[in-house]
Amino acid sequence: MRFVTFERAGEARLGLLTGGEIADLTAETGAALSLLGLLQAGEGALAEAAGCAAGAPRHPLEGTKLLPVLPRPGKIICLGLNYAEHAAEGGREKPDYPNFFMRGATTLIGHDAPVIRPRVSEQLDFEAELAAVIGRRVPRHVSRADAPSYVAGYACFNDVSVRDYQRRTPQWTIGKNFDATGPFGPAFVTADELPPGATGLHIESRLNGKVMQSANTRDMIFPVDETIMLLAQCLTLEAGDVLVMGTPAGVGFARTPPLWMKAGDTIEIEIEGVGLLSNPVIDEA
Template identity: 75%
Template sequence: MRFVTFKTAGKARLGLVEGDTVADLGSIALIDAIRAGKAGLAQAAKEAAPDAPRLPLDGLTLLPVIPRPGKIICLGLNYAEHAAEGGREKPDYPNFFMRCATSLVASGQAVVRPRVSEQLDFEAELAAVIGRTVPRHVARADALDYVAGYSCFNDVSVRDYQRRTPQWTIGKNFDGTGAFGPAFVTADELPPGAMGLAIASRLNGTVMQSANTRDMIFPVDETIALLSACMTLEAGDVLVMGTPAGVGFARTPPVWMKRGDRIEVEIERVGLLANPVAAE
């Protein structure tokens, strides 16, 4: 199943994607359907009765898949070639950092280049959405049982601010820099852990990043197991799984996004996340 969160008449709605159309499931929030488990998602889909309104997918005003996740936990340097292009060694433990919900934007919504920086960079990433509370110290073999589904993410980074401190938080949390969507794809639609899928970014139609999710150093199951040793993961929490090589800062000369650009993140069988770039 494939769901979108969209807005009409100023209100958030949940939609079931059916080809080029979306069945309007009403005002139920995707996070609430996820919290209800597989049965909740199935019930949401069941409510797409033959008489449910169908809307064209093209032209909908989308919202981030989950507009306000409880936690957004990101991984840095999770592809070896990306670590190398930044002069880093392959990590022995994930470089975790957090994002805030206030940084999120939807597919089709503008990514914002802030007035205080010109160093706006792109990062194509897989997002995994937790489906139910993960017990502490969960076994890696069981970890994927707690994943409800997947989406695309663009971990847009303000590089000079990212490097102002030893921690990356400030450069990863500017408003309008966390593109998330367009759709939530249930885990049963994809290979376990969303492994073996092509992942790419394109800037104004030019391929900038091209890799495969099998190249992740710490895949989804291992990441969940490691995090469960430290914290409670809950339904609706989002794990943003790191980016491949090819980002703008590592190029000669560096490539920074600017007003009027279009940035795309595409993951095989997951979707195409596309955003224009605007100036603050």
């Protein structure tokens, strides 16, 4: 199943992708459906909602404004340096423990929405990433073997980074939390459609059609199952929390000369079996 959050008549609605159309589940049920609400409702809620698609009004996917798949998720926990070659291009050693940092929901935008280059910096960089969405409360100290069962599904993510601000402090938080720098979508793909842990999938970024990053999710240093296990040693993961799993080598800052995104550019993130996330770049007004 592939769910989208979209805007119609000024409100956020939940839809199911069927070919090139969106089945409007909100209109069909008359309820204020959301992906987050369905995840929090527990096992079977996603399938039950999808079962309403047959009689639901349809909207063309093309031309419909898509929102982040989870506009207001719970925790957004990101991993840095989670591909060995990306760590090396930044002059870092392969980490022994994940480099965790947090993003806020106010950074998130949907497919086709503009990434905004801020007035205060020209160092706007792209990062192709896989996002894993937690489907139910993860017990503390969950085993690595059981961890994948707590993932409800996956989406594409672009961890757009303002590099000079990222390096202004020992922690990366500020450079990762500018408004309109977190493209997330276009669709939420349920875990049953992908290999366990979404491993073995090609991941790529393209800037104005030119390939920048090209790798495979099997190259992650800390894959989804191990990441969940390690986080569960420390904190409670809940339905609707998002894990953004790190980026491969090829980002703009590591190039000679550095390659920064600018107004007029288009950045695409594509993950095999998950989807294609595309966003234009504009300057802050």
